[in-house]
Amino acid sequence: MMRTKLLSLVPRATVACRHMSSATKLTTVEVNDKTGIATLTMNRPPVNGLNLELLRDLQQSIEEIEGNKSCGLILTSSNPTIFSAGLDILEMYKPDKERIRAFWTQLQDVWLALYGSSVPTAAAINGHSPAGGCLLAASCEYRVMLPKFTIGLNETQLGIVAPQWFMSTYLSILPRREAERSLNQGRMFTTEEALRVGLVDEIASSKEEALAKCADFIATFAKVNPLARSLTKQQFRSADLQQLENERVQDLEKFLFFINQPAVQKGLGIYLESLKKKSKN
Ligand SMILES: CC/C=C\C/C=C\C/C=C\C=C\CC(=O)SCCNC(=O)CCNC(=O)[C@H](O)C(C)(C)COP(=O)(O)OP(=O)(O)OC[C@H]1O[C@@H](n2cnc3c(N)ncnc32)[C@H](O)[C@@H]1OP(=O)(O)O
16 A cells, blocks of 8 residues: 655644555545544545545545545545535536446445444535535534535525435434525525534534544544444444345436426526536626
């Protein structure tokens, strides 16, 4: 394994990091030698749109962290204002038949790996986090968010329906009434609102502070037996994980049927146009 000191890329207070993966282009993994915590950074400009390749790299990085006996995983973004814009709409608009199957299957794999991860997980949400971005953050056990950003499962606003496992992820954090209402509304929460409803656990004023708070959360497990901790986590999450495992093929077919509806394609086209117009103004 390649061991590179990345002192210039990390805050001064951090002692040393092992750069575990450099082969992947869209994610990086750095393990802090002192704490043993791995930081997984998404790096797909301009908005960390979750396309097939980013999802593949995410899964590879999660597996790398699991296999490397890291004490925990912190998910974050290299973009200073966007954690992740969610699924790359270009994967779903006028899709290629084979690629869209691979894309959705890969998204399932990433969720199974992250939601079911055996190590403690936290998200340092250093920017906007709509839809699939929110799903990733919500799949972690703890969330620290920077002010003046937004987060939420906004699928209904785009005319699409969040599948059951997106809902289960919300329900693992939010009270049922809040989860149902905000999913139906496609509500995006400001950082402060997200804290109030419990969608995020803490607010930090900088990315460094968010990473430190995530590391503090992970450190709360330092004296807990790791096997007891991970089996307990698994028991909490196994029904949700098992449900998708059992229904993977049906879930894929439902997604393909839904996304290929002319009305859904039309809606996605209009939404993409509105995003493009906005970015030109
Ligand atoms: C019964 C049920 C059965 C099955 C289930 C069926 C269906 C479920 C299917 C799908 C589930 C989908 C979940 C998703 O994740 S959908 C994606 C939702 N994402 C969004 O709505 C976010 C949209 N983007 C934004 O709000 C903003 O871009 C921003 C806040 C993230 C960032 O704002 P900025 O002002 O900083 O940047 P922009 O100028 O807006 O964007 C720059 C650039 O990026 C393009 N872009 C933005 N987001 C996306 C995206 N998600 N996909 C693709 N492209 C995106 C944007 O168009 C700009 O492009 P140009 O520079 O103009 O080329």
